[in-house]
């Protein structure tokens with residue numbers, strides 16, 4: 679006989695890349711007895727209903743956030759960071775006592791600040807951030823394996839119930855993630871350098887290339903394999919999500935941006951002075967970082983991100 683699911687009822691508010699991946703993973707792993715979902719628009723809700731009927735990844739789709747959380751044991755908000763506070767306020771009166779309320783937002787300080795004041799004392803509020811994603815969004819973009827061997831960072835408040843934290847950690851662990859616990863402030867600083875700044879740089883490079891006079895946009899696309907295309911994947915990420923990240927993690931991002939600008943100035947000076955040794959040393963250090971990421975299992979070991987290269991057609995003799 680199968681063991682009882684970890685949560686009898688799971689409510690998912692927001693059904694895009696992350697909400698959809700949680701539903702698929704939770705269903706595959708039998709983590710929830712019932713999965714109830716909702717999203718902001720009628721179009722997304724209708725699509726999720728179809729996905730539920732076709733693949734069984736949700737049991738019910740409801741019209742409102744308040745309806746979704748009714749009797750739910752675990753509620754996860756997978757929506758843009760900027761609306762988490764409003765949604766917390768909206769669902770607060772309908773939460774089941776003892777329920778765990780969580781989110782997946784890419785910024786943790788702002789989520790805790792915006793949500794906590796609205797939530798009743800008889801629920802467990804434990805913010806979370808699965809450090810996993812792709813550039814795609816919407817109800818069809820999710821997949822059950824998204825969190826496999828990725829990190830999920832929990833930022834419970836200091837007085838959080840240890841058992842509730844453990845249950846949420848088990849949930850994410852069963853979805854394949856490695857769980858780490860830290861403060862929201864530390865999370866925001868770490869993610870500012872590992873995620874938010876790289877996105878800002880990618881957004882900048884892609885628009886700079888697009889605006890360059892003397893190089894046509896068709897040439898930018900045609901010769902993109904020189905490096906540019908790897909930035910375009912990141913720069914294709916969801917505009918709403920990233921607007922909210924920069925609005926809500928302003929201080930940490932500005933701090934990292936300051937460090938980045940200093941390093942950029944050092945490299946600019948080395949190029950201007952023809953200081954090959956400085957450039958070589960710098961690039962040698964960064965190459966080692968790439969190796970470290972691969973060694974930690976956080977990326978493919980294959981060259982060129984493991985892209986497949988078509989066979990070279992044999993020249994007719």
Ligand code: NAP
Pocket residue numbers: 691692693694695696697716717718719720722723743756757758759761765782783784785807808809810811812813814815816817916919
């Ligand atoms: P997404 O694919 O754009 O999905 C967002 C979902 O939120 C949509 O279903 C949207 O509904 C719904 N939504 C928006 N406002 C809502 C509201 N007021 N009430 C109910 N539903 C609402 O976004 P995502 O990539 O899954 O990102 C969601 C969250 O995950 C963000 O906080 C982001 O920071 C975090 N995150 C993202 C990634 C990533 O790589 N994408 C990685 C880790 C964490 P409609 O479809 O009807 O508009």
